[in-house]
Amino acid sequence: MEKEVAPIMAKYWEKAEFPFQIIPKLGALHVAGGTIKGYGCPGLSVTGTAVATAELARVDASCSTFILVHSSLAMLTIALCGSEEQKHKYLPSLAQLKTVACWALTEPNYGSDASALETKATKVDGGWILEGQKRWIGNSTFADVLVIFARNTSTNQINGFIVKKDSPGLTVTKMLNKIGLRIVQNGDIVMKKVFVPDGDRLPGVNSFQDTNKVLAVSRVMVAWQPIGISMGVYDMCHRYLKERRQFGAPLAAFQINQQKLVQMLGNIQAMFLVGWRLCKLYESGRMTVGHASLGKSWITVKARDTVALGRELLGGNGILADFLVAKAFCDLEPIYTYEGTYDINTLVTGREVTGIASFKPAGRSRL
Structure with missing residues (x-):
């Protein structure tokens, strides 16, 4: 990542383009497929996959998200919910990143309330007809395989489908x-x-x-992205403070800068331990939905504080993408929101600890 991605990521980030030339190099890391065993996948532990996710994010959050969507959402759905024929057909190529996948659940009208999705699947001879829209789908503009969720018009339940790119009637537009x-x-x-x-x-x-x-595993992985981003920002700030001089001394010599750097380091240690605990709970079969939601929400909000401190430490250079801290600062915001917003994940945890669901709005006030 440091050799191949770090030198080019600011340029591609500024252009909002994807560096397709790095896909074979990411495939050679053999992390796509994460925890999946067999079918050419690495069969890593949840902890191993999480650490790999963080290391990708430490250099570039977008590359980490690319792998996460492809691997911990699309590939994992096929592995957990697909037939043996489907696993043998799709997973080996996806594991090598010879083909790319995306995962389409969110819709224009349904984000947090994803279970209310409106895309319809109607049974016909030999297959199904899909009608509807999806939004915010990462990798979708170039994915070879699209895992799409739709409501069965006969049962009113949610079903999953593997859709090939260039299927007649399928249109994807870049946001x-x-x-x-x-x-x-x-x-x-x-x-x-x-x-x-x-x-x-x-x-x-x-x-x-x-x-x-699928979301139980992917939420753990998403919780490790802010850990990686924060580690990368700390690394950059540590180096910058020792190299940059003001008032005749390196910035690292000033007490207030040391205090911020140490606060960042303390935050990262705490985030790492919460993420580690989450992995061990999952691997022992004891992780609950509330555990995953609390881990994701708490880690992302703590990362927000950490990256904001890093942006402060770089002063004016902290708003230039060239110095990478500004880029990381911005990249954290979508992660704070996707895979369940901070608020929704907090309410999921609140439901588990109180036994009371508070997702529906309160009734009309007498006032």
């Missing part, structure tokens, strides 16, 4: 003007009578609850 993760190619997907053969319906997705098997 513009993002302030963070600009290298990630998020797309708006429109499906008009897209036919999916029976062989590409995921047999293990028969309700929205089936998506939670």
Whole structure:
């Protein structure tokens, strides 16, 4: 990552373009597929996959997100919910990044309330017809394989489908003007009578609850992205403070700068330990939805504080993408929001600890 990605990422971030030439090099790292065993996948532990996620994010958050969407969402859905035929057909190529996947759940009208999705799947002879829209779908503008969730018009339950790029009726448009993760190619997907053969319906997705098997792992991985981003910002600030001089001394010599640097380091240690604990809970089969939500929300909010301190330490240079701290500062904002916003993850945890769900708005006030 430091050799191949670090030298070029600011240029591609500024242009909001993806450096396709690095895909084979990312494939050679053999981390795509993460925890999946067999089918050419690495079969790493959850902890091993999490640390790899952090190390990718330490250099570039967008590359980390590219792998996370491809691996911990799309590939994992096929691995957990697909047939043996589907696993053998798709996973080996995806594991080598010879093909790229995306994962489409979010819609224009449904983000946090994803279970209310409106995309429809209607059974026809030999397959299914998909109609609807998806939004904010990373990798979608160039993905070879799209894992798409839709509501079965007969059962009213959520089903999953593998859709090939260039399928008739499928249109993907790049979203513009993002302030963070600009290298990630998020797309708006429109499906008009897209036919999916029976062989590409995921047999293990028969309700929205089936998506939670995937989200449980991916939320752990997303929690490790802010850890990696914060480590990268600390590294840059530590180096900058020792090299940059003001008032005849390196910036590292000033007490207030040392205090901020130490606060950043303390935050990172705490974030790392929460992420580590989350991995061990998952590996022992004891992790709950509340654990994952608390870990993701707390780590991202602590990372926000940490990266903001780093931006302060660089002064004016802290708002230039060339110095990378500003880029990391912006890249953290989408991560604070996706895979459940801070607020939604907090409420998920609150539901678990109180037994009371507070997702629905309160009734009309007498006032």
